[in-house]
Amino acid sequence: MRLFAAIHPPPAAVTDLTARVAELRIAASVDARLADPAHLHLTLAFLGDVSDERLVDVESALGLAAQSFRHGRVSSPRLRLGGGGTFGAGRSTVLWVDARGATDALDMLSRLVRLALHRAELPYDDKPFRPHLTVARPGDRVHRADVRADREALHGYAGPEWPADELVLNRSHLGRAPRYTRLAAWSLHPAAGC
Template sequence: MPNHRLFVALEPPDGVRRRMATLAADLRRAAGRAADDVRWVPAENVHLTLQFLGAVPEERVADVVSAVTAAAAAARPLSLEVKGAGGFPNARRPRVLWLGLHGDVEPARAFVADLGRRLAPLGFPPEARAWSAHLTVGRARDPRGAPGLAGALASQAEGDGVPWRVADVVLFESHLSPKGPRYEALARAALGGG
């Protein structure tokens, strides 16, 4: 039986995705020539990862769906705001460029912890590092990071935020190809069970 490369995430609705794409485009413009040092994430692939599961055998997918659905039912809808930008490990030479999230970040963190507790007995322990609420919009082409982006990231610190009402969680399958990943929603579960 085949394995499925799975992760659990929050998916922005189309209106939020369009406004996030504008923020990312503003970041690219502000970066100037340094923007060429980054592989930008297509707008349709931007999501908030809650937990990456990796290779999941076909016969375990139903159990994963049940755990995700139970965690979602125990949570409540979230009010987030996409605002600001930054880089990991730092803005001077980031390897990952991100848009920030504000609002119900602590309830989201509690949801991630509960999700991890429910998935761990199935063989999918949560990541060792603390979960960070961010939306990845680009990755440096050089593994040492992309210099010259600090000013562009700082330029995104001020400005209007994008409100995002989160009502459900999605179990995605990642299909890898030379053209880049394609994400397929396998299951959706309403936050609060609604």
């Protein structure tokens, strides 16, 4: 099964972003492949394919990472979605929105998650962590000028602030309309105990 660890923005942040994305040029394109608002997330670590037998090890590693993160924190990190950019080129072009606010805390959480996975000898993608949320995969199906205009339009976007209060383990189901299943979650609130 394909797994990843993530932070999910709350419904108010998703609703605000969805309204902003609806105003973009790509929203009018049937070929843009907009991200499903129900699945928006900030990936902390992508594990890729993990055997069913190792699921307990993954859950244990993420639980330890969440516990380490909570230790010594006064509150959950406060974030907001804002700004934007693109990754890739041609068929691989992705339009994304930045995470802003306490991103240093997100960096720390990502490092703790990856360290726990490493110690448990579990796979993960070791690309540098860049907190972002994918909003569309226009690829080369949408004119580059429209993608550039939307990227520029997102520069002025600033969504509502929200606490990153939960680390979530998700299973990814591939296909034309990818979907994600929530498998487990751990509180990031310091009051949840260590």
